[in-house]
Amino acid sequence: MNLHRLLVERNRKSGPIKVGVIGAGKFSSMFLTQALHIEGLHLVGVADLSPDRARAALARTGWPSERYAATSFDEALRTGGTHVSDSADDLIDVPGLEVVLEITGDPIAGTHHAVRAIDAGRHVVMVNVEADCLVGPLLAERARRAGVVYTMAYGDQPALICELIDWCRTVGFDVVAAGKGTKYLPEYSSSTPDTVWDHYGFTAEQLAGGDYNPKMFNSFLDGTKSAIEMAAVANGTGLQPQDEGLLFPPVGADDLATALRPKELGGSLTRRGTVEVVSSLNRDGTEVDRDLRWGVYVTFEARTDYAVQCFAEYGVRTDPTGRYGSLYRPYHMIGLELGVSIASAVLRGEPTGTADAFRGDVVAVAKRDLKAGEVLDGEGGFMVYGKLAPAHASLAAEALPIGLAHGCKLLNDVPAGAMLSWSDADLDDSVLAVKLRRELQER
Secondary structure, three states, X not given: OOHHHHHXXXXXXXXXXXXXXXXXXXXXXXXXXXHOOOOOEEEEEEEOOOHHHHHHHHHHOOOOHHHHXXXXXXXXXXXXXXXXXXXXXXXXXXXOOOEEEEOOOOHHHHHHHHHHHHHOOOEEEEOOHHHHHHHHHHHHXXXXXXXXXXXXXXXXXXXXXXXXXXXXXXXXXXXXXXXXXXXXXXXXXXXXXXXXXXXXXXXXXXXXXXXXXXXXXXXXXXXXXXXXXXXXXXXXXXXXXXXXXXOOOEOEHHHHHHHOOEHHHOOOEOXXXXXXXXXXXXXXXXXXXXXXXXXXXXXXXXXXXXXXXXXXXXXXXXXXXXXXXXXXEOOOOHHHHHXXXXXXXXXXXXXXXXXXXXXXXXXXXXXXXXXXXXXXXXXXXXXXXXXXXXXXXXXXXXXXXXXXXXXXXXXXXXXXXXXXXXXXXXOOOOOHHHHHHHHHHHO
C-alpha cells in the first residue's frame, strides 16, 4: 500500500496527522505552500521568534488569513486551524501533536528543539541539517530509545541521496560514490554575505520578492552547506569522506560514471564508497554541459559480467569499461516534498534517512586572518567556512565543528586557511549542543 493511500486511510479513520513547524524562513515557506494541499495533514502551529515573520510566510505562500487566525493551540486543535506562536517549547507540548519539523537552520536551537520534541514523544523531521551534522547520531539514538522517528527531510538532498544508495545496495550493486551537484568554484570559499549576490547574479527585484538570507545563500556558495550535507549522508549510509574532503570536480550528468570512479581507473575519487559534490561550473567559469546543479546521483559498479551485459542491453550510460554506471535525479524540491517524511514516520515508522554513526564531520576553516577577541559569525558568514573531513581526522586534530563556530569569542589568532580547534574558541559548556557534541566525540 503506497504512502498516499495510507495517508488518506489514516485521515478517514482517525483524522489528519497533527504537525508543528519550527522556523519560518524560505524552506519553511516551501512546506507551507504544500501543507494547504496535502490531504491528511493538519498544521496545528508555526513557531518562530518573530510571529509576524511567520504570518508573512503563510500569507506569501497563499494561505487565507482565516486559516491561521487561531488565537491559541487549543483553538487550532478544536477548529482545524493554525496558531502562530513565538514559543517552540509551547508548540512541542501541544497535546496530540505527532510530528515536529525543525527548519530553523540553527544548530544550537535545532538541537534543543529536537531533544525537547523527542522527549515529548514527537517524531522529528530534521530539515536542520546543520544540527544533524553536529550531533545527529545521538539524536537518532535518543529517538530510537523513545520509540519515535528521527529523520532526514525528504526533498532535501541528503535524504534523496540516501534513497539512491539504498536502491543501489538493495539491487546488488556496489556503491562507488554518491552526492549532489552545486555551483562551485574554488574562489567561492572566501565569499561573504557582501559578495554572495554578485556570484549568484540575482537582481534587486528578485531579492525584494522573496525571503533571501545572504548568510544562508553564502553557505551554499562557499562549500559549507555541501560539506554539511555530505557529512549527513556519510553518517547515515556508511560511506566514508575522502581524506581531502570535497573536491568539487566539474561533471555533467552524462559523465558521472566515468568521472566518479577511483583515480587509478581514470576518475577523480581518492576513495571508493565515498561522498562527492560535482560542480556545475568548469574551473574557467564556463557552464558544464548537462550539469547536475539541482540534482543528486549515485555511481555504482556491477558485481558480475552478466550485470555488465545487462547495462549494455538496457542502454545504461557507463564508463568505458562498461562496469560502472550511474543513476541520478535532476531536481530536488526541498520543502515541497516534506510530506513524504511526515507520512513515512507516522504511518510506517520509518525515517527517510537517519544518522547511525559518526563518520563525517565539518570543520571550521578561517576565511581570513582571525584575531583573538573576535566573535565568530558561523556558517555562511565573513570569518569561517566548513570543510568536510572524516570523523577520525577531525577528532585527531581536535577540530572545531562548524556548528559551534558562531557567537563564541576567539582565544587565539588563526591565520587564513587554517583549521580552527576547540582550544581556539571560548565555548559555553552549559549549552546542550556543546554537551552533546562532546559526548559524541568521547564515544
